[in-house]
Amino acid sequence: MTAVAPGRQHRLSHASLVAGLxxxxxxxxxxxxLFGPALAVAVFSLTDWQIGASSFRFLGLANYQALFADRIxxxxxxxxxxxxxxxxxxxxxxxxVVALLIEAQPSLRGFYRAAHFLPVMSTMAAMAIVxxxxxxxxxxxxxxxxxEFGIPAxxxxxxxxxxxxxxxxxxxxxxxxxxxxxxxxxxxxxPQSLYDAAAIDGADRALDRLRVVTLPMLGPVTMFVxxxxxxxxxxxxxxxxxxxQGGPNFASDVLLYRLYTESFDFLxxxxxxALTVVYLVIVVLLTLxxxxxxxxxxxxx
Amino acid sequence: MSGIALSAVAxxxxxxxxxxxxxxxxxxGEFLTLVGPSGCGKSTLLRIIAGLDAQxxxxxxxxxxxxxxxxxxxxxxxxxxxxxxxxxxMSVFDNMALPLRMRRLSGAQRLPLVGALSPGRRPIEExxxxxxxxxxxxxxxxxxxxxxxxxxxxxxxxxxxxxxxMVRHPAxxxxxxxxxxxxxxxxxxxxxEITALHRRLGSTFVFVTHDQAEAMTMSDRVAxxxxxxxxxxxxxxxxxxxxxxxxxxxxxxxxxxxxxPAAALDQGTRAAMAAVPGASALAFRPEAADICAPAAGVxxxxxxxxxxLGADIFLHVAARPAHSQGALPLIVxxxxxxxxxxxxxxxxxxxxxxxxxxxxxxxxxxxxxxRVAA
Numbered sequence: 001m002t003a004v005a006p007g008r009q010h011r012l013s014h015a016s017l018v019a020g021l022x023x024x025x026x027x028x029x030x031x032x033x034l035f036g037p038a039l040a041v042a043v044f045s046l047t048d049w050q051i052g053a054s055s056f057r058f059l060g061l062a063n064y065q066a067l068f069a070d071r072i073x074x075x076x077x078x079x080x081x082x083x084x085x086x087x088x089x090x091x092x093x094x095x096x097v098v099a100l101l102i103e104a105q106p107s108l109r110g111f112y113r114a115a116h117f118l119p120v121m122s123t124m125a126a127m128a129i130v131x132x133x134x135x136x137x138x139x140x141x142x143x144x145x146x147x148e149f150g151i152p153a154x155x156x157x158x159x160x161x162x163x164x165x166x167x168x169x170x171x172x173x174x175x176x177x178x179x180x181x182x183x184x185x186x187x188x189x190x191p192q193s194l195y196d197a198a199a200i201d202g203a204d205r206a207l208d209r210l211r212v213v214t215l216p217m218l219g220p221v222t223m224f225v226x227x228x229x230x231x232x233x234x235x236x237x238x239x240x241x242x243x244x245q246g247g248p249n250f251a252s253d254v255l256l257y258r259l260y261t262e263s264f265d266f267l268x269x270x271x272x273x274a275l276t277v278v279y280l281v282i283v284v285l286l287t288l289x290x291x292x293x294x295x296x297x298x299x300x301x
Numbered sequence: 302m303s304g305i306a307l308s309a310v311a312x313x314x315x316x317x318x319x320x321x322x323x324x325x326x327x328x329x330g331e332f333l334t335l336v337g338p339s340g341c342g343k344s345t346l347l348r349i350i351a352g353l354d355a356q357x358x359x360x361x362x363x364x365x366x367x368x369x370x371x372x373x374x375x376x377x378x379x380x381x382x383x384x385x386x387x388x389x390x391m392s393v394f395d396n397m398a399l400p401l402r403m404r405r406l407s408g409a410q411r412l413p414l415v416g417a418l419s420p421g422r423r424p425i426e427e428x429x430x431x432x433x434x435x436x437x438x439x440x441x442x443x444x445x446x447x448x449x450x451x452x453x454x455x456x457x458x459x460x461x462x463x464x465x466x467m468v469r470h471p472a473x474x475x476x477x478x479x480x481x482x483x484x485x486x487x488x489x490x491x492x493x494e495i496t497a498l499h500r501r502l503g504s505t506f507v508f509v510t511h512d513q514a515e516a517m518t519m520s521d522r523v524a525x526x527x528x529x530x531x532x533x534x535x536x537x538x539x540x541x542x543x544x545x546x547x548x549x550x551x552x553x554x555x556x557x558x559x560x561x562p563a564a565a566l567d568q569g570t571r572a573a574m575a576a577v578p579g580a581s582a583l584a585f586r587p588e589a590a591d592i593c594a595p596a597a598g599v600x601x602x603x604x605x606x607x608x609x610l611g612a613d614i615f616l617h618v619a620a621r622p623a624h625s626q627g628a629l630p631l632i633v634x635x636x637x638x639x640x641x642x643x644x645x646x647x648x649x650x651x652x653x654x655x656x657x658x659x660x661x662x663x664x665x666x667x668x669x670x671x672r673v674a675a
Contacts, residue, residue, distance in 0.1 A: 191384070193382045193383070193384055194386050197380070197386040200380045201374070201399050203399065204372055204374060
């Protein structure tokens with residue numbers, strides 16, 4: 001026994017050394033690229049550092065106090081939430097509907113898939129300019145088409161009531177192709193035998209098939225799409241930056257745009273870092289809860 | 302009355318014919334097995350009966366009613382699938398209740414949340430619960446009703462699939478290789494359970510398998526299919542003893558029937574095996590031959606293997622007939638009580654001429670002289 005034990009211990013430590021070496025590259029990269037910067041941001045959020053400054057002082061939680069007392073921060077947070085609440089269901093719903101339609105019709109499948117995926121591959125900043133032209137109050141295509149039906153012109157991006165929904169529509173347009181591709185892949189993995197069983201059991205109309213087989217079997221994909229879309233919606237920045245700069249009167253100010261202006265326009269790096277920490281906490285919490293809640297509902301084993 | 306009549310059912314996938322005009326009468330309450338190698342079209346035929354696929358031509362009649370163009374749910378059939386096809390997100394109870402709910406509840410009553418409030422749903426749900434529990438008790442899965450399929454073993458899932466098929470008392474059960482996902486021991490047990498179920502329900506069962514042992518042990522009649530054609534339909538013992546085609550003789554029976562090409566034999570050996578003119582292959586079952594001294598045997602060769610199954614011993618013999626190029630493998634059954642054999646022993650093989658089956662060059666069976674005379 002005693003003779004064996006050291007040898008075994010030796011072998012165990014050898015094995016763990018090999019394991020440690022094997023994961024080392026990943027750990028180093030994670031630490032360097034993810035945890036390190038996050039930690040740095042968290043530290044900066046407690047200081048008055050400005051970009052380029054050679055020294056800084058620790059302020060404690062003063063940045064956070066200023067942040068939570070700032071009315072514009074709350075406006076931008078509420079705006080972001082409204083944006084997410086419109087974009088997530090819109091993107092997931094439209095992606096699913098388009099995926100179902102494409103899969104239901106065998107001809108030209110590849111073409112439709114590619115066509116709907118194009119917005120995902122385009123550069124958002126450039127596309128934002130195109131949208132800006134389309135939404136232009138006088139020469140824009142949207143208002144001209146609405147005028148044909150006698151609907152009065154709206155200044156979509158300058159009216160505080162319409163600016164967020166308009167941005168959300170652009171967000172949906174850009175994101176639903178990605179959701180569609182994921183749903184198409186998910187649809188392909190639904191076993192045909194389940195549709196056969198449903199046909200025998202009497203669930204053979206389109207809505208019954210959807211309820212009994214398709215939607216439940218797409219559960220894991222839907223969860224993934226939801227989390228992805230929500231995180232991406234929280235990141236909304238380029239359309240706001242290009243089209244509205246947060247206006248009119250902060251009606252389209254969102255978290256990341258606030259972060260950008262505070263950090264790089266006003267050079268309040270410490271304050272921007274505090275904002276970043278808040279943003280990170282929200283996104284991580286959101287992802288964790290979604291994963292927790294949905295995971296239990298979409299995996300059936 | 303729920304027999305099934307198929308008349309000249311044909312189907313092709315593009316230019317490839319899958320079924321070449323299948324005509325078959327399945328009697329009410331019969332257990333009929335469609336058996337054949339994979340790709341022979343047996344599953345396609347079953348799917349056509351179920352209404353999941355449409356035939357290109359021909360007619361399907363179930364219970365005296367032409368069902369062509371009827372949807373699966375309107376044909377009064379139930380189906381058990383190879384991989385069970387249980388809905389993974391539903392409990393066992395909901396899986397089994399679905400066929401009843403789809404039939405008895407209106408579209409509005411089936412809606413989630415809203416449906417629960419709709420008037421008249423309570424008593425229907427009560428009835429469904431009662432019937433599902435009754436069926437579950439019959440299959441001994443009453444304690445599993447609240448589980449999800451993912452939490453069940455293969456055998457239990459199989460029973461749930463059976464239960465879902467049984468719960469609405471269909472006239473016809475269609476089973477597509479339902480035992481192929483089970484381990485060997487469970488498969489033998491489920492064979493017995495399904496035949497017992499058939500006796501108790503008295504419904505028509507159509508069972509598809511590629512396993513000839515399943516076909517032989519379970520069925521009233523077996524229909525052997527090859528390359529989209531029905532080769533022979535008959536009771537298991539009939540197919541075994543009286544195959545009308547070489548392919549049936551070779552497919553049915555384990556170990557496989559011994560086939561000796563007539564061209565490999567000299568005149569005397571052919572006579573000793575009672576070969577008729579035109580016979581191109583002579584075949585005999587492992588139990589239709591005796592082992593004897595090498596000189597006394599019609600065929601002779603050395604033993605290459607001894608398979609001892611306890612009740613039977615199968616000797617693998619490499620025979621060397623007069624005009625054969627290489628060795629001709631034969632399998633002969635011997636009783637375990639007799640002489641002991643070892644690999645390398647040279648023995649004679651003496652087929653019983655009355656039990657030699659003869660086939661012409663096209664694989665069709667030729668009747669032996671004695672039987673033609675009788």
